[in-house]
Amino acid sequence: MAKEFDLVLEVKNLKTVFFTNSGLFRAVDDISFTVRRGETLAIVGESGCGKSVTALSLMRLVPDPPGRIVGGSVSLEGTDLLALDEAEMRAVRGNRISMIFQEPMTSLNPVMRIGDQIVEAVRLHRNLSTKEARDIAVEMLRLVRIPEPARRAREYPHQLSGGMRQRAMIAMALACRPVLLIADEPTTALDVTIQAQILALILDLQKELGTGLVLITHDLGVVAQTAQRVIVMYAGRKVEEATVEALFADPKHPYTRGLMASIPAVPASGVPVQARLNEIPGTVPSLVRLPKGCAFAPRCKLAIKRCEEYPPLADWGGGHLAACWRADEVAEVA
Amino acid sequence: MAAIDYDVELRRAGAHATGGWRRVLFLAQRHVLGAAGLVIMTLFVLTAIFADFIARYDPLTIDAARALARPSMAHWMGTDSFGRDVFSRIIHGARISLAVGIGSTALGGAIGVIVGLTSGYLSGWVDLVFQRVSDVLQALPLLVLALIMTAALGPSLPNVIIAIAIPLIPTVSRVIRANTLALRELPFIEAAKSIGMSEVRIALRHVLPNTLAPLIVLGTAQLGSTILTEASLSFLGLGIPEPYPSWGRMLSESAAEYVRTAPWLVIFPGIAISLAVFGANLFGDALRDILDPRQRG
Amino acid sequence: MTEALLEVTDLKKHYPVRAGVLRRQVGTVHAVDGVSFSVHTGETLGLVGESGCGKSTVARSVLRLVEPTSGQIRLDGEDITRLSKSALRPHRRSMQIVFQDPFASLNPRMTAGDIVGEPLAVHGLASGKELEARTAKLFEQVGLRPDQMRNFPHQFSGGQRQRICIARALALGPRLIVCDEPVSALDVSIQAQVINLLIDLQKQHGFSYLFIAHDLAVVAHISHRVAVMYLGRIVEIADKDELFRNPRHPYTQALLASVPVANPLAKKLAPLVDGDVPSPVNPPPGCAFHTRCRFAMERCRTERPALVDAGDAHQVACLLNEGTGRGQ
Amino acid sequence: GEPKQGGILRMYHRDSPGNASIHEGATYSLNVPFMPVFNNLVIYKQDEAQNRMDNIVPELAESWAWVSDNKTLTFKLRQGVKWHDGKPFTSADVKCTFDMLMGKSQQKFRQNPRKTWYDQVNDISTNGDLEVSFNLKRPQPSLLALLASGYTPVYPCHVSPGDMRTHPIGTGPFKFVEFKANESIKLTRNTDYWRKGRPYLDGIEFTIIPNRSTAILAFVAGKFDMAFPTEVSIPLLKDVKSQAPNAVCVVEPNNVATNIIVNSSAPPFDNIDIRRAMALSLDRKAFISIMFEGQGDVGGTMEPAPAGLWAMPKEMLESIPGYGPDVNANREEARKLMQKAGYGPDKHLAVKVSTRNIPVYRDPAVILIDQLKSIYIDGELDVVETANWFPKIARKDYMLGLNLTGNAVDDPDQSFYENYSCGSERNYTNYCNKEIEKLFDVQSQETDVGKRKKLVWDIDKKLQEDVARPIIFHARTGSCWQSYVKGVTVMSNSSYNGYRYEDVWMDK
Amino acid sequence: MFAYLVRRLFLMLVTLFGISVVIFFLLRIVPGNIVDILFAAAGYVDPADKANLEKELGIDQPLIVQYWHWISGFLRGDFGYSYVSEKPALQEILPRIPITARLAGLALLFSASIGIPLGVISAVKQGTRLDYALRVVSLSGLSLPSFWLGLLILTASVAMFGQIPIFNPNPQTWLEAFATYAVPAAAVGFRSAALTMRITRSSMLEVLRQDYIRTARAKGASDAAVNYHHALKNAILPVITVIGIEAAFLIGGLIVTETVFNIPGVARFLVEAIRWRDYPIVQNLVMLIAVVVVSANFIVDMLYAVFDPRIRYTD
């Protein structure tokens, strides 16, 4: 690498759509964000809001058909990934930018040994002998704290527990020391105690390697505990962006606020009576039949006539962006 | 990035095709081969139904005077050595092939479904016994089994149907059993149990309808192969007996002797069989793509 | 409290692991290994624990969807553990279940109306016009529109589907509803709606819930009492307040500590336990948790702690708690 | 040119005979490959197409004579003949063979289909190693004809009937090498053959090809020197001629009569009117035109002239009901008979036509059914597997049957006694007419051929009029060989007698 | 693993026993026996002779006794004597086995070596013209009656080359030997290749949707590596099953092919033996075929374990 970039990733106006037989899904609609070296950016949002598609768009792995990246740019340390040809992009994938998927069981090839899968990742990008690559694989497994890494390297995915599989995925993703790691709900399929282990591991390694991290989750708790900055997505759009502290202290978008209020919390102490939660009425809209203007308006208590016009992402101070006409009133009304 | 014509892409994806015939039309466009198969099958069925109106001669009437006529305006596909009009025989043969295809598929399918459901649903020793029986049936070559069956029952339409249906049973029952086993694990079956529904009712109301898709797919595939089996049996002299114009019979034995002196006797029935089976296969293939949710893109 | 509606005593469910020529049993999955608890009328008992610890098996055993290996299940004082299928039928009306996955819980080939009305039809409680009317009423109860009765499951969103499941459970007028992770598959913002619905229905009808979840926060929210399971056993059971304020079992403590708090200023994640959950085929001897427990003593490897009362109706199964109290 | 020595004749065989023992079989599938292994006492001259009394020549017998009022037939045997295993041939072998055929010996054939041929033989006596006499109950001039058939080889005494089925030993021009069921039969030249200079061929190899179209294709492609005799159907013949113009093909009658067996012991055919109507409905020309493109013959029981020796004159034949040239008139009459029996346009008679599941049986049955339609009979084909055919017929479990009757020798005795005498096992219809039976004996003893012919014609006519077993037609079939194969003669009034292959040679 | 093997072997024996019962009694249900046929061939029936012969062959005994005779002999390797040829049944059957085995092997080879690559191509190029063309070809392979195809091949070959590719018992050269089997093997193999292709295609399509394929792409693997290295390895499993099942169907296909090409293999021999009601041949041959089929299925299961490490057959 010639020069050290501070800004590892810069995504501008990314648009990804799906052409399906029920219509046009604007899965990612005009999303921009940046990730710095060593920084963790969290993307939160409900199921189907476009988090995974965003991640896949960065990797240029959106299934085509039916999907297509239709606009914007993704620059990784200054190179626009969307402008690369397929061979060039292959050299980037798994090398400078890596991804961990949600389902550790299905994301590993069931008929290949764990070690071989890591070896493959290494040899695709480093001109090494199998022997050397195997040493690296074992080393990586040790790094992700798998006990007896040399033996585990010879095992198949089904012989590992869920937590260990996810560790192996992480080892594979980090084998080439990428500058950017994308983790798409890496712990959703795991138990809470294991989740805590895995998240701690990812953050440790990230610190150690200085990797930029995009962490996708729907769990605000995870966000609070891991990220420096947060993007909130709703129906394919970024509706809010802020530092984690700012977001939790003062959510500017009614959706974010509603989300926070609807999540039951483990009582710190003495909270307890069984009580109704604050619910957000209605359902997440289908991406094909999005309401005009602000997609959240139909479920929003603050909705006004003007919401039929899409509110721009405005800076509400200190880089706290939110796409709501009444962002400044949210705190009072809610 | 090249400019993208959203309308074109959406049209390709079938977004315009919502509801009713538009959807059918779209599917037909998407699965051109399947549509072709459906057309062939439909023609085949219509031919069978309206054979009496389409055929220009009685398929059984023998007329020495016009034996072995070449294809002409009078006899589109010529005549056979008995002077019977080949075209009329092929038209009427559709009826027999259809009867064999549908009859044996339905019979084998029905028994297979019952066995598969019972086996998958009851498990335990019933299942064990059924499984072994179907192992046995599967290890016996299908044609050999059919051969012995027709020998035992004598060659007639119903017997040929039975002989072809029996080897089908294990295939069908295996598929249904596997499906039933998978379905049994689903919560909606447990939910049905928890409301106190009887096992039989669960099997009929919840399990059976959900095995319909694989059954239809299997059925269309089998339809073709039963027609072929009948032809093979006929070739070996055990199919539908003369004078009924079964396509297999038309092709077999004596007809083969005319392969060069009167090739129309061999070519046309062969094409009829291949086309019908081809149509069923094409259609079955497309149906599988459409019905199997995992296949959807 | 009043007489317990559901009383489970020493419930065990062992699944055989078969192998060999005659499929002889070579091992046993101790899916549920001696569980006792009770649920009172109008009460919600929460059941938490990690994946595979036997929560669903408890739920299914209570409803006799699987046959318990041993133990006793009493519904309203009557022992239903060994009732025949037909003798059980009337009792089925008293208890119903809502499953985790609303997609798989609904027969894709039946209309929503048929699904909800089916229990009534099966029990011969209504037919024709009346069936329709009662189904419509059920739809309204769970916040669906009666005109949606003609729709098929795939035409509903996840939250709506779970409402259909709840409506089906309500149809027979049960007194106990077992909820096996009813919200885990739902979106966060929808989850609240369903939990609220369950709470509202309980208030209206006085249902009892056995509420299973792996999300402590959800359990904490809806339950009156909470039981924590680990590897087929209940390791701690107490009133909700008591449990969260004063968790006594090291596993419960680890569980609580592992839940990420939605507050960036709160303490950062610090995993309290290492390693994975052991297999229920060969559960470790002694206290099953000793392999991961920071406080494990020599005795824990051999001696299996019983669930004992530690005061305030707070029962815990840990040797550390024998006389003293907290583990830390 | 001059016959050349050498070469192996490659021929295909139409099917796999059950075994190799001619005496235990009744199909020329057996005679074609195994006749070359044996010799008879006497034989029809192998290079003449027509079998006649006057072209019977000595073989193992050097000469023969009728003595004592034509009741004894004495043969002088050839000297120095050896069996293929080296043992000498003597009169004892002849006696053994015929004793066994008459069922008089210790050893028995597993089956003995031509036992009735020797009904008139009292016993066999030998006089030294080289003389043997057949002592008859009454004169039977045609015995000699029977002895000259390919069906009447002399078997060795010292080989058991069981061994003859798997590994036949004869005195003939070719030795048996091997028989692989469904695959091949191989014969090799008998270097020690008593007839010097014969055979010309080094051996014969039969490849069994049951599928006729494959077989003909292989012949056309030159894989074989000769097609299986009398198995090339008329349409295939055309094919051969167009594809292999050099091949030599002949079409000859083969003395096989296609006939209808009528179950007169049960309704509806116990009614003579219905039987007659059925006989009247036949359009024999149509059968022949469809099956043989015109190349077949109409006749009675005996094979039609000129190939047949005993056929009725044309006028006599045409006077039999149903044989008249005006088919429509015949059928008009048939319909009247049917109406008399209570059937008509509104009340059809449903009939099952049973036949074997072989094209030569099935095809005429199909035509028959079509023709019966014209007289209010709705026929349905009932194809019967070979295994079940005779038991079914024996049970009388049929109404009409379509059958083929092959005659080993063109002689009334063989045909009348076998098929029409009371109690004969091959009299499938159980037709039994004592008066006619008396006539059978009369003609049998008649030594004057001219007189015998008259008698035979009358009998034949009567049999047709009784609708005992209506004969539909006599077939003709083709035989083909490559042009370099010489010395083949195809018999024209039998397909069982012409396969010694002594005179066959190849001009290659 | 060992326990699994024992269990499988036990089930195989149960199946084989079942087959022996089925074929034995099925044959006896079929009307007519060898004696009827022998007499039919001779054109007459003599009840006394018939009874003698039935006694000689032992088919007058009670069925249970006959069954016991047969099966105990079979287990001892004594296959009895063919009713027709009166030679030891084994001697009749054995020489025919290599012929059919070669034919079947070649057909399967044909099927795998053509079906699998084309299936992969068709799946990878899903929706393209190439895919359509391959599918049409494969479906037509499943639609042609094989005897018809064989007949047309023979006819065309004679018309065009003046040669007929039927069985040649004494091939002179290696090439001739190959030609003897290749053409008929191709005629049966076409159908089988078509089937293999279809299964490969749909299996590949299924696998290509899996998460681990996406993982492989995310590593930067090339299309070829993804398709052949990652996907095919997983997709091959159902294909193996189908090829295994095909082994049984192949026998059926071989019956007509052996007839058309006049190949003296076991398939045609079996049909011939059924026609003759030659019980010793039919019974023993069917058992041998069943042993092969059952073993083939067993081998397929074992191959599964080789290709799929998840399967360890512990129960």
Ligand SMILES: Nc1ncnc2c1ncn2[C@@H]1O[C@H](COP(=O)(O)OP(=O)(O)OP(=O)(O)O)[C@@H](O)[C@H]1O
């Ligand atoms: N292969 C596809 N074909 C059609 N539509 C798709 C496809 N993949 C994704 N989409 C659509 O894109 C939208 C965004 O999906 P995405 O997977 O990014 O959601 P997500 O936020 O990751 O949700 P989850 O939390 O469930 O993972 C969805 O609404 C979905 O319908």
Ligand SMILES: Nc1ncnc2c1ncn2[C@@H]1O[C@H](COP(=O)(O)OP(=O)(O)OP(=O)(O)O)[C@@H](O)[C@H]1O
């Ligand atoms: N039918 C069965 N046969 C054998 N073992 C079973 C069966 N059902 C469940 N088990 C085993 O019993 C144990 C408990 O399963 P159960 O489904 O009750 O767990 P759970 O706590 O509900 O887990 P989850 O949170 O994943 O739903 C598991 O190890 C499981 O593998």
Ligand SMILES: [Mg+2]
């Ligand atoms: Mg996602």
Ligand SMILES: [Mg+2]
């Ligand atoms: Mg569960």
